[in-house]
Amino acid sequence: MTSPDAPTPATPRVGIVMGSDSDWPVMRAAAEALEEFGVAHEADVVSAHRMPQEMIDYGREAAGRGLSVIIAGAGGAAHLPGMLAAVTPLPVIGVPVPLKYLDGMDSLLSIVQMPAGVPVATVAVGGARNAGLLAVRVLAATDPALQERMSAFQETLREAAHAKGEVVRREAGGTAPRVGF
Numbered sequence: 001m002t003s004p005d006a007p008t009p010a011t012p013r014v015g016i017v018m019g020s021d022s023d024w025p026v027m028r029a030a031a032e033a034l035e036e037f038g039v040a041h042e043a044d045v046v047s048a049h050r051m052p053q054e055m056i057d058y059g060r061e062a063a064g065r066g067l068s069v070i071i072a073g074a075g076g077a078a079h080l081p082g083m084l085a086a087v088t089p090l091p092v093i094g095v096p097v098p099l100k101y102l103d104g105m106d107s108l109l110s111i112v113q114m115p116a117g118v119p120v121a122t123v124a125v126g127g128a129r130n131a132g133l134l135a136v137r138v139l140a141a142t143d144p145a146l147q148e149r150m151s152a153f154q155e156t157l158r159e160a161a162h163a164k165g166e167v168v169r170r171e172a173g174g175t176a177p178r179v180g181f
């Protein structure tokens with residue numbers, strides 16, 4: 001039983017859905033990115049092919065429940081992201097999940113080739129972390145504190161890239177110029 005003093009969980013701002021639990025090992029990277037930025041989220045299995053009515057209900061109710069962004073991952077004939085985009089006004093970020101055959105090209109093309117008027121922001125095959133980071137950026141556009149955290153994160157990327165340059169310059173024997181100085 002939940003203790004009466006237990007904190008109430010925050011209303012999710014990002015919904016992460018996937019066609020099957022077999023997608024979770026890829027899709028969990030989106031949840032981890034959102035956790036890093038303290039963004040409340042939910043995750044579930046919602047399949048356009050296997051549970052069409054529930055998929056439509058999820059998409060139709062998402063905005064009213066307080067979600068601002070949906071991240072949808074699926075493999076193979078990946079119709080889930082596009083079908084959700086058809087029934088919600090929220091931005092949908094699609095994650096092509098690679099399966100055993102075709103290296104995820106099937107999911108990528110299924111998700112990215114949307115007809116005009118129904119956009120899905122598609123990340124790279126298996127790019128669930130970028131999907132999480134893109135959702136953070138969408139929210140950060142109207143949330144100055146979150147935007148500051150995103151800028152700080154970008155600064156860590158810059159520092160890491162400089163450190164990589166340091167390694168290459170050292171190994172190359174010190175003849176390469178320092179980029180940006």
Ligand SMILES: Nc1c(C(=O)O)ncn1[C@@H]1O[C@H](COP(=O)(O)O)[C@@H](O)[C@H]1O
Pocket residue numbers: 018019020021022023046047048049050073074075076077078079080081097099
């Ligand atoms: N592409 C879709 C959809 C959909 O788009 O509605 N529903 C399930 N699937 C995909 O089928 C693959 C195999 O699923 P199983 O592992 O359950 O057989 C998963 O990658 C899932 O995303």
